[in-house]
Amino acid sequence: MASGSESTAPVLTTEGPVATVRLNRAHHLNRIEPEDLAALHAILDRVEAAPALRVLVLTGTGRAFSSGYHLGDIAARNAAGPAGDPPADAPSFEGLANRLEDLAVPTICRLNGPVYGGATDLALACDFRIGVETCEMFMPAARLGLHYYAGGLVRFVTRLGPDAAKALFLTARTLDAAQMLRIGYLTEAVPADRLDAAVAALAGTLAANAPTVTRGMKRTINEIARGTLDAAAADRRHRDSLQGPEVREGVRAFAQKRPPVFDDPAPG
Incomplete structure (x- = not known):
């Protein structure tokens, strides 16, 4: 999959029945900015409203899938106190992950590299996760002093089980691809040169049903x-x-x- 050099909001492309959403801030490991939340919500609405689209693939540009949500925004809100909270109707990261999980069409996360922080929940919200053998994951919430939002914790517990969720959230340790596969986070781990073929094969199977x-x-x-x-x-x-x-x-x-x-x- 081609990599763009310009840092932009997420990019949507379609090919036949498959929609691909690419996080496109490679210089910041595809960090998700506050303005990206609304853009991603709008993209998901477009995909769901197009009957000819039967599968969605979520991936990243460059060497990482995503480093998660911009911590600078969280720090700024903390410094501002209650006045820094976004409006109640503003898009939230938790709402985005829940929206992705409930998307009508099947979803595949193409993990082209490491996945950190809140991005681990975006990937888990997808129905399938295919990653390169060099990918890793890291959930630093406990180290940052951040109690993770309830919707994400529910997703980790119901999909991976409480033991795996505790290992990820309470230790804040990094897991490699073999460990991610073992706990069920990865559907499949493949060499980098086989990633596109593996994703295309699964997308084709899903789209044909x-x-x-x-x-x-x-x-x-x-x-x-x-x-x-x-x-x-x-x-x-x-x-x-x-x-x-x-x-x-x-x-x-x-x-x-x-x-x-x-x-x-x-x-x-």
């Missing part, structure tokens, strides 16, 4: 993980699928021994 039921099952799985399952809605999605066009095409393709070809989902 029935988009409406894929979105529905992702929602149900997330609800189950968080203990917020709307059983009636999940049952309705199941029953609708039994009478829907996707199952007709899927069964027909299976009988004809060919790959299924699914229409884009209806908007909304």
Whole structure:
């Protein structure tokens, strides 16, 4: 994946059914600035509103995925006291991670390098994480005197388990790719020269599946993980699928021994 030299807000590109969002502040290890929060929210809205887009890939420019949220902004708010707090309706980092986790389409984090601080939660909010064998992660909250926001802690505990979450948050130690793979943070670790191929293969697999039921099952799985399952809605999605066009095409393709070809989902 090409690297840009100019430091900018995140960049969105699309190729067929795959949208790629690239953090683009390589000189600061793709540090996420306050103004990037609104930009990323807007990008996620655009992706979700485009029925032809079936997968989102989140990655970084240069040698790191991201160093996390700009600590200077946190320090400035601390110095200003309550007056430094952003408006209640302003985009927040926690809100961005939650929005990414709940995005309708499947998401892949392409970890092109190290991931630090809040960026570890952005990556975890994705459905899959494929990283280079040299990547590492570091969650410094305890060392910085920062109690992490609840939504992120819920995500780490429900996805990785309380033991792994405690090891990451309470020790503030750096984990290498092998350790990240062992605790389930990484879906796959690959050599750098195979990263693009591995991400493309997974994106292709996801994009080829029935988009409406894929979105529905992702929602149900997330609800189950968080203990917020709307059983009636999940049952309705199941029953609708039994009478829907996707199952007709899927069964027909299976009988004809060919790959299924699914229409884009209806908007909304």
